[in-house]
Amino acid sequence: SQQGEEDPQALSIQEGENATMNCSYKTSINNLQWYRQNSGRGLVHLILIRSNEREKHSGRLRVTLDTSKKSSSLLITASRAADTASYFCATDGGTSGSRLTFGEGTQLTVNP
Amino acid sequence: DTEVTQTPKHLVMGMTNKKSLKCEQHMGHRAMYWYKQKAKKPPELMFVYSYEKLSINESVPSRFSPECPNSSLLNLHLHALQPEDSALYLCASSQDPAGGLAQHFGDGTRLSIL
Numbered sequence: 001s002q003q004g005e006e007d008p009q010a011l012s013i014q015e016g017e018n019a020t021m022n023c024s025y026k027t028s029i030n031n032l033q034w035y036r037q038n039s040g041r042g043l044v045h046l047i048l049i050r051s052n053e054r055e056k057h058s059g060r061l062r063v064t065l066d067t068s069k070k071s072s073s074l075l076i077t078a079s080r081a082a083d084t085a086s087y088f089c090a091t092d093g094g095t096s097g098s099r100l101t102f103g104e105g106t107q108l109t110v111n112p
Numbered sequence: 113d114t115e116v117t118q119t120p121k122h123l124v125m126g127m128t129n130k131k132s133l134k135c136e137q138h139m140g141h142r143a144m145y146w147y148k149q150k151a152k153k154p155p156e157l158m159f160v161y162s163y164e165k166l167s168i169n170e171s172v173p174s175r176f177s178p179e180c181p182n183s184s185l186l187n188l189h190l191h192a193l194q195p196e197d198s199a200l201y202l203c204a205s206s207q208d209p210a211g212g213l214a215q216h217f218g219d220g221t222r223l224s225i226l
Contacts, residue, residue: 030212042202042204043155043202043217048213098162098209098211099211102155104154105153
């Protein structure tokens with residue numbers, strides 16, 4: 001079964017606005033990561049939040065984690081056209097820490 | 113530019129061909145991964161190499177054969193593929209196979225099976 005589900009599937013906003021993407025997962029995790037993928041490119045790691053953390057910031061990114069609800073959110077503030085990409089959450093848990101399971105992803109379009 | 117280099121960027125092959133995908137990293141990472149990604153879908157893990165040894169095989173058909181000649185190189189040998197194997201194949205590496213670390217991805221090889 002799919003570990004991570006993300007919503008919305010697609011999000012279109014204007015430059016300067018904030019974008020929020022949500023991720024839900026089913027089983028216990030050790031940590032949760034967010035990745036960005038530009039069209040035709042590989043994934044780029046954005047941020048990692050551990051299961052004992054509730055919030056983490058990196059530049060314009062803010063990630064929250066609620067293990068009781070098995071959910072995480074990624075907030076991108078003051079969005080730019082260059083933020084247009086697909087965003088995936090990935091969970092890392094259980095007995096095999098190397099195994100990342102990705103959510104379905106959110107396609108973000110930032111209009112100039 | 114990514115720190116994980118994959119070649120070729122594009123590959124078209126017939127179902128009877130044999131080809132190989134290559135991946136290289138010089139970050140000293142000890143875990144390397146192969147993923148398969150279909151259009152508009154998330155990456156799906158295929159194989160994990162930990163300290164040059166195969167540690168995870170996600171029940172991948174034997175027509176895909178991974179190889180890790182040394183700590184910097186990862187190959188994926190392809191033989192008798194099917195049209196449904198057409199996808200983007202991504203290689204990734206991480207500093208340690210224990211997990212809890214970022215994975216660094218290459219830009220992938222886009223594979224088309226005729």
